[in-house]
Amino acid sequence: MNCHAIVLVVVVMFLFLFFIFPLAILQVLSKRRPSHLLAASLWISMCDLCLILMYLIMPVLCYDWSTDKSGGACHLYLRDILYSSVHMRSVEDFLQHCVPVLALLYCAALHLSTGVCELTMNQDFAVNRNISxxxxxxxxxxxxxxxxxxxxxxxxxxxxxxxxxxxxxxxxxxxxxxxxxxxxxxxxxxxxxxxxxxxxxxxxxxxxxxxxxxxxxxxxxxxxxxxxxxxxxxxxxxxxxxxxxxxxxxxxxxxxxxxxxxxxxxxxxxxxxxxxxxxxxxxxxxxxxxxxxxxxxxxxxxxxxxxxxxxxxxxxxxxxxxxxxxxxxxxxxxxxxxxxxxxxxxxxxxxxxxxxxxxxxxxxxxxxxxxxxxxxxxxxxxxxxxxxxxxxxxxxxxxxxxxxxxxxxxxxxxxxxxxxxxxxxxxxxxxxxxxxxxx
CATH class of the missing domain: 1.20.1070.10 (Rhodopsin 7-helix transmembrane proteins)
Structure with missing residues (x-):
C-alpha cells in the first residue's frame, strides 16, 4: 500500500463530504429570496471550517508546508481562499471558491505522490508486502x-x-x-x-x-x-x-x-x-x-x-x-x-x-x-x-x-x-x- 492510495482516499473523502454535500444544500437554499442567503453563507462557513481542519491534518500526512517554498505558497494561498469566502453570496461564488481549493488539493496530492512522504516516514509502505x-x-x-x-x-x-x-x-x-x-x-x-x-x-x-x-x-x-x-x-x-x-x-x-x-x-x-x-x-x-x-x-x-x-x-x-x-x-x-x-x-x-x-x-x-x-x-x-x-x-x-x-x-x-x-x-x-x- 503506497502513498498514492492515502492521498486518493483523503482527497475523495474531503471532496465528497466538504464540497459536494454543502454545494447541494446551497443550491436548495439559494432558490429562496435573497434575505435567506445568510443560511447559504453559513454553509460556506462550515465548508471553510472543514478546509481549516484539512490544513491542520495535511502536516500529519507527512508533508511540512513550512519547509518547502511551494508548500509555503500553498499555505498563503489557502489562507487567502479562506478569508475571501466571507464575501460569497451565490452558487457561482461558491464554485469560484471551490475551483482553486480543488487545485490546491491536486497540488498537495501531487507533492505527496512524488515522494515527499518517504522523507518523513520511518519505513516505506513496501515493508507491508510480506504480511505476518x-x-x-x-x-x-x-x-x-x-x-x-x-x-x-x-x-x-x-x-x-x-x-x-x-x-x-x-x-x-x-x-x-x-x-x-x-x-x-x-x-x-x-x-x-x-x-x-x-x-x-x-x-x-x-x-x-x-x-x-x-x-x-x-x-x-x-x-x-x-x-x-x-x-x-x-x-x-x-x-x-x-x-x-x-x-x-x-x-x-x-x-x-x-x-x-x-x-x-x-x-x-x-x-x-x-x-x-x-x-x-x-x-x-x-x-x-x-x-x-x-x-x-x-x-x-x-x-x-x-x-x-x-x-x-x-x-x-x-x-x-x-x-x-x-x-x-x-x-x-x-x-x-x-x-x-x-x-x-x-x-x-x-x-x-x-x-x-x-x-x-x-x-x-x-x-x-x-x-x-x-x-x-x-x-x-x-x-x-x-x-x-x-x-x-x-x-x-x-x-x-x-x-x-x-x-x-x-x-x-x-x-x-x-x-x-x-x-x-x-x-x-x-x-x-x-x-x-x-x-
Whole structure:
C-alpha cells in the first residue's frame, strides 16, 4: 500500500463530504429570496471550517508546508481562499471558491505522490508486502474489576430491552400508515442501527468475558471491528439526518414537503450508509495490510478496537494512524457540527415565533431528538477528552455503556416524548392490532 492510495482516499473523502454535500444544500437554499442567503453563507462557513481542519491534518500526512517554498505558497494561498469566502453570496461564488481549493488539493496530492512522504516516514509502505498476521487476538478488557459479572448481567438485560423496544418501534411505524412519513423513515433507520449495533457489541462482549472466550481468530476480529464501527457510524450519521429533518421543518416550513420527501430521505439515508461503509472498509483494509510480530496480540478493549490493533503492529502503521484520526472527524465531528448549526438556526427561528403555543409545539418536536443527541455524543466526547487522565478500565466501561445504553433509551424516549407516536400507539391499541381480543 503506497502513498498514492492515502492521498486518493483523503482527497475523495474531503471532496465528497466538504464540497459536494454543502454545494447541494446551497443550491436548495439559494432558490429562496435573497434575505435567506445568510443560511447559504453559513454553509460556506462550515465548508471553510472543514478546509481549516484539512490544513491542520495535511502536516500529519507527512508533508511540512513550512519547509518547502511551494508548500509555503500553498499555505498563503489557502489562507487567502479562506478569508475571501466571507464575501460569497451565490452558487457561482461558491464554485469560484471551490475551483482553486480543488487545485490546491491536486497540488498537495501531487507533492505527496512524488515522494515527499518517504522523507518523513520511518519505513516505506513496501515493508507491508510480506504480511505476518497473528493467529488470535486476546481481548483483555475489564481486567481487575471486582464483581464484574454483575455488569455483564446488566448488559444482558440492556440488550433484551433494546431488542424489544426497537422492534416494537419499528413494528408500529410499519403498521400505522400515519407514520409513513420521511421523518419516521429516519426514525426507523435509527432503530435498525440500534438493533444492529447492540447485536454487534453486547453478545460478542458476553461471549468474550462472561464465558471466557477471549481468544478471537484474526478474521473474526476484523469482522467484529468492521460491524461495530459500521453501526456506530451509521447511528451517528442518522442523528444528523434527523436534525436536518427538524431544521427544514421549522426553519423552512413552506418548503418542507418539497425538500424532505420519501425519495429524498431514502437517498440521504442511503448516502449515510455508503459513507459509513466506505470509511470503515478503508480502515479495515489498512488494518489487514499490517504485520504483527506476535502469534497472539493483546487488545486492551472490550471488542476488536481499531486503535489498539494498529498500535500493536510491528510494521509501518502510518495509513491506519491517519484513518484513526480522520474517522472521528468525519463520523463524529461533522454530524455534531451540523447538529449544532441546525439547532442554532432552529433557536433563532423559535425566537421569532410570536405565539407561545406555536413556540411550545415546535420545541416539543425537537426535545426527543436533542435528548438522543445528548445521550449519544456527550459520553463519547467526555471519554475521549478525558482519556489521558482516566484509567483504562474506566474508559472501557464508559465506552461500553455508550455503545449499550443509547439503543435501549432511544425507543423509550421516542415513545414517551413524541406525542405523534403516542397517538399512533393508542390508536393501534384501540383497534386491537397489537393485542387482539380473543374470539
Amino acid at each position: 498476521i497473528p493467529s488470535y487476538f486476546y481481548i483483555s478488557g475489564f481486567s481487575g474489576i471486582p464483581h464484574v459479572r454483575y455488569y455483564y448481567i446488566f448488559l444482558f438485560f440492556v440488550y433484551i430491552i433494546s431488542l424489544l423496544g426497537n422492534s416494537c418501534l419499528m413494528f408500529v411505524i410499519i403498521i400505522d400508515r400515519n407514520l409513513h412519513t420521511p421523518k419516521y423513515i429516519a426514525v426507523f433507520n435509527l432503530s435498525l442501527t440500534d438493533i444492529c449495533e447492540s447485536t454487534a457489541v453486547i453478545p460478542q462482549l458476553l461471549d468474550t468475558f462472561l464465558f471466557g472466550n477471549q481468544l478471537i481468530p484474526y478474521g473474526l476480529c476484523l469482522y467484529n471491528m468492521l460491524s461495530v464501527l459500521l453501526f456506530i457510524s451509521a447511528q451517528s450519521l442518522t442523528l444528523a439526518v434527523l436534525s436536518f429533518d427538524r431544521f427544514i421543518a421549522i426553519c423552512l416550513p413552506l418548503r418542507y414537503h418539497m425538500i424532505v420527501t420519501h425519495r429524498s430521505m431514502l437517498v440521504i439515508i442511503g448516502v449515510t450508509w455508503a459513507v459509513a461503509l466506505f470509511m470503515i472498509i478503508i480502515a479495515t483494509i489498512f488494518i489487514s495490510r499490517l504485520s504483527f510480530c506476535r502469534v497472539i496480540v493483546i487488545i486492551n478493549s472490550f471488542y476488536c478496537d481499531h486503535g489498539p490493533i494498529y498500535r500493536s503492529a510491528c510494521s509501518n502503521n502510518f495509513p491506519s494512524y491517519v484513518i484513526n484520526n480522520l474517522n472521528p472527524i468525519v463520523i463524529l465531528g461533522f454530524p455534531v457540527f451540523f447538529i449544532i448549526f441546525s439547532y442554532t438556526c432552529i433557536a433563532v427561528t423559535l425566537f421569532r415565533i410570536t405565539t407561545p403555543q406555536d413556540r411550545q409545539r415546535a420545541t416539543k418536536t425537537c426535545t426527543a431528538h436533542l435528548t438522543l443527541v445528548a445521550i449519544f455524543y456527550v459520553p463519547i466526547t467526555f471519554t475521549y477528552a478525558l482519556s489521558s487522565i482516566i484509567n483504562t478500565n474506566t474508559r472501557i466501561i464508559s465506552l461500553s455503556l455508550t455503545s449499550a445504553l443509547p439503543p435501549m433509551l432511544n425507543p423509550i424516549i421516542y415513545t414517551f416524548m413524541t406525542e405523534e407516536f403516542m397517538v399512533s400507539v393508542k390508536r393501534l391499541l384501540k383497534r386491537r392490532i397489537i393485542f387482539p381480543s380473543p374470539k
